[in-house]
Every structure is written in C-alpha cells, then in structure tokens.
Amino acid sequence: MGKTTMADVAKKAGVSKSTVSQFLNERYEYMSPDTRIRIEAAIDELNYQPNYLARSLKQKRTSTVGIIVANIMHQFSTEVSRSVEDYFNKHNMHAIVCNADNDPEKEKKYIEMLRAKQVDGLIIFPTAQNADIYKNMIKEEYPVVFMDRKVPDLQAPTVVSQNIEATYSAIQHFIDNGHERIAIATEPLTISPRIERHEGYKKALHANGIKINPEFQISTSIDKIKKELDRLFQLDAPPTAILAGNDIVFIEVLEFAKEKKLEVGESFALVVFDNIPFAHFVHPPVTTIAQSAYMMGEKAADLLLKQINKEQIDRHEVSFPCELIIRDSSKRLKEK
Amino acid sequence: MGKTTMADVAKKAGVSKSTVSQFLNERYEYMSPDTRIRIEAAIDELNYQPNYLARSLKQKRTSTVGIIVANIMHQFSTEVSRSVEDYFNKHNMHAIVCNADNDPEKEKKYIEMLRAKQVDGLIIFPTAQNADIYKNMIKEEYPVVFMDRKVPDLQAPTVVSQNIEATYSAIQHFIDNGHERIAIATEPLTISPRIERHEGYKKALHANGIKINPEFQISTSIDKIKKELDRLFQLDAPPTAILAGNDIVFIEVLEFAKEKKLEVGESFALVVFDNIPFAHFVHPPVTTIAQSAYMMGEKAADLLLKQINKEQIDRHEVSFPCELIIRDSSKRLKEK
C-alpha cells in the first residue's frame, strides 16, 4: 500500500518518528547500529515510500523547476529543454516543461500554476508580453532565467544566441558567393531574436555597400510567408538568396519551392537559422546556422540552480555564438 | 512576497482561514457578499498565491501525472508526450516527462521518484525489465497506463500500434512492386513492437510464398546496424528492399547509403516504420508507416484519468492502426 507512513515505520521499529526521519536523511551519526537495522527492516517490510510532498511543505523546497517554452514546435526549444532536464536530473531535481504556445495568457497561467506548485525556479522563453509579471518575479528575487529572447527594460539573467553576428556571417557568406539580391524571412518582429536577425542582415548588406531593398525583408506570420515569397518571386529582379529566420519558416520555404517547382540551391540559395535534425539528408543538404542549444540549456540551468542556492550571479545576458554550417543549398551563384 | 499565507489573508479580511478557503474553492453559496468582497480585496492587496503543495498534501491529489518514455530520441515518444500534456493541460493538470533512456535502473528510479512526489498516475513506455514493479503497481491499483510496448504476463491497460498488420502491409507493398529480396532491420528483439514487426514481416513473405531468408533479418544494436547492412550488401543476392524498424535505424540506413554511395530508392527501396518530420523533404521522399501518436497519447491520457477518478476501464490492450504513406523511396523496382 502506498499509504504506509513514517508513523507506521516508527511503530513497527519501536522508535519515534523523529528517529525514522533521522535515518531517512542519512544522519546516522548518533544512531545505534541496532535501531538503524530495526528501522531498515521495518521500512522494507512495510515497503515504505516517503512522501516528498510533506517533506517539501516543511522544507519549502520541491526540488522541481519549471520550463515554459514559447513554442514547443521549434527544434531549438526541444533541445534546450532536454538539456535543462538532463542538468537537473543530474542534481536530483525534476523539470516540468510547459508550452505557452506563443500565447501570453497561457504563459501567465503557467507561471502562476508552477509557482503555486512551489517549483524552486523557472526558465522562461518569454512571450515578452507579461512585463509586469516578469518584473515582479525579479523584484521578489524569485529564481528565474530567461531564454532565447531578451525582455526590454528588464535586468534579469538571460541566455541568448548571438543573433546579429550569426546573421551577419550568413549574409556575408551569400555575398561572398556572388549574391546581391538577398531576402530574409522571419515571423513578425515582436521579439528580440527576430529583430536582431533583421539587424544583422542590414548590417551585412550595408558593410558590403549593397543597398537595402525593403521589399526583400519579410516579417509576417507563418500562414502568410508563402504569399510573401510569391510576391518576391514575381518581381522583375527576384532574390537569388534567402535566409529563413527559423525552422518553421524553413518548412514554408520548402513547401513554397515545391509548389512553384523551384529548386532549392538552384533557383535560389538558402540558409536556415536553426538546427534542423535532418539537415544533411534534405535535398539539397541545407546550410544552417546552428545555435548552441545544449550549452545554452546547461548555462540557464546553472544560473537557475545558483539562484536557488542563493549564490550570487550576474544579472545580465550571456550570449552564445552560433555556427554557420555550410552545405549544398548555399553554393556559389550560378553564372547567368 | 511569496510568503503570504491564507492566515494573512484571513487576518486582513477579518475572517477565519476556513472562510478564505471556502472562497478559494468557489463555494460562495453561503457567503455574504460583504465578506466575499473583503476577502477578494485582501487577496489582491497582499498579492496572495495559494500553496498547492499544502492543498495536495491534504487532498491526497497533486493534479500531476508522470510520463516515463523509454527513449526521448524517438519522434514518436515526443509526439505522444505532447499529446498527453495537451490532454492533461485541458483538464488543469500537469505532466512531468522523464526519459528512462532505455535503462531499467533509471526507469525504476523515476517510478519511485514520481510516486514519492505523489503524482496521481503514470504513463510508461516500459523497458519491460521491471516486471515486479509494474505488477506491484497494478496490484495496488495505482493508476498506470503502458504505452507502445506490451509487458508479458501483465494484465494492464496498454496502448499500442498494430505492428504486425502495419508491417505486413508494408512488406506487401514491396512485393506488389516486384521485390522479393526484402530485408528488415530493427534493434534487438527485447520488446514487443520489434518482435511484432519481425512477425508481420515473416507473415507477409509467407503469405506470398516467398521463402524467408534469415540473413535478411537484422536485429541488433544501433551501433552495429551499419555493419550488418554492409554484410547484406556483400551477398551475391543482396536485398532490393529494406524496412527500417524505426526512425533511429532509418538514420543509420541513410548514413550507410551515403557512405557506400548507394541511392535510396534506386539501389534499394526503403520504408521506415515511424513518423519522420521531414519525410517528404528528404531525398528521395521516404515512404513511412505513420503511427497515430497523437490519438494514442490521448487514449492513454484518457485511460489514466479515468483510473485516477476511480472510473471503471478495460484492463486490456487497445491498439491503433498505422498508415502506410507511400512516397518515392519505395517505387516500383527497376527492371534489371
């Protein structure tokens, strides 16, 4: 029965609850070997399982943290979550993953629920729409780490990718391969990574003396991406290269190409900002900007655990470099 | 502060804790509108957040369930987990996902930890190596549902795919396209789905009067798959078609083909048993046997919730059909 309690064990072993508790917490320094053995026996005779809930209530620590991802459909989110889980499991803690689905209301609900469950801390991919709640957590010094996205005007531990630099180098790669008409496609510019990717894009073009064509900058919701691409390819001078702003946009680009019978890597060069599991098996193998998902997860977990343990940490952003992995989709532009 | 408690609210509102509790549980039937308002005011003045831990301790219900997947690297596990989470979120419950990593020891540890945390029930992709523990949970009538794999000699609610039938139809598809030398590659035959897939394979060959060549049946650990494939292709009469037993085996097949400069769909036909996210973008688009991951997750969640609510359920397997999605990798065999 799951209902055997510490009191039962105590009775069976002929000792008090406190002694059993001592035993369970491995403080057998001042315990006679005799009682120790009796308790041990009682425990597995009764098949006793301690109730962590009760312990947590008393100790004010659940050994559980929450992860709230903005959109679980991104490979990146999955990899980061996995990494965070691994980290906490190594430290005998649990992680609960929740998917806010890019919905600020859901995000709010999850923050409240997880805190009501007394999780020891939170790692959040913020929708960035709940500024008051974030601020409040920081003010209370509740352990929290933000991931992937910077929240404006908030001084909080945050782990992000070097989006500007990474995008810059991808665009430079296009230019080095002879491209000049380069497009970028992201979801709407509501969060920092997207903004920064556009920024890196413009910076690179500028540095190379290529004038920026606003028509080549797409930033719209997923369901409108294909329409925008279509518009682009109707132009007299369509782009010869495209940077897909994340893995979901990438799917749209692929589908667009398929529908319009365009050949990725032939009709246009392509780089994707994100880790793609089958990148070297898609046709053609696709050039990607890989984020250091695993390391970022570890870093965030580490920052969180330090806060939980009341250790001092830097309340600033820490940013990780990305890696441009060149495959066939972004080969040299064909001479016309 | 997160430390405001019900008592603080009660004091501030000038009522007793019980009344506040009534309020929180929305039992305002017999509550004067006056006190109701005072409590409301006190709550948001103090920014009070209830402590679910304490409540759970009292109610013996945490509104949390655990999911223990055998190997998180499978797309299928991820999809099922997502579906289970969705289901429980709809019911205002949480799900904690743990990865046993195909290790019975880890599985055991997670079962114990989650139960110690008093989760209301468990969905397990069993390693099938902890028979005593499974049996014990069933005996105790602890709510549990097994997923993907049948545990021998255990009468327990279990949600699985129709592996035999699905494999049969894939092999039949090969045969219909003129193949006779058909191989199957799975991980070791330690769990029911793999055994059943081999069974469906043999059944289909048998039904078509093709004699079974044991050399064509690979069942070995991932790191040895490529070696076995190599052996196969050294034969005088190598296979012309391969069924990859899951998504991880599929990767090995792809890498093998790449290394040996074999063309999938040309040098040999290929079907993969599993959902592949980029199936129609790999080259060539690959024929898959898709499992009903989302529905299976829902079903399992439903069976679990019913048990939690002490409703009666069938303690048997429920099996879901798979869908053979034919793409280019398994086209008709080229005439020689």
Place this chain on the structure above:
DNA sequence: TTGTAAGCGTTATCAT
C-alpha cells in the same frame, strides 16, 4: 453564514 480545531506526512527544535 462563519469559526474552531484536527489532520495531511514530514522536519526541526529542544529536551531527556
């Protein structure tokens, strides 16, 4: 309609 008090299964403090 609201309050009192016991109890959920632990841990922590202080005696002994």
Place this chain on the structure above:
DNA sequence: ATGATAACGCTTACAA
C-alpha cells in the same frame, strides 16, 4: 542516542 511536540499551509467536519 532518541523522543515530544510544534510547525509547514491548507481542507474539512462539525459547532456555533
């Protein structure tokens, strides 16, 4: 070395 006893923050009879 071990035991009483009071918390932890909530729910729930039952009383008022």
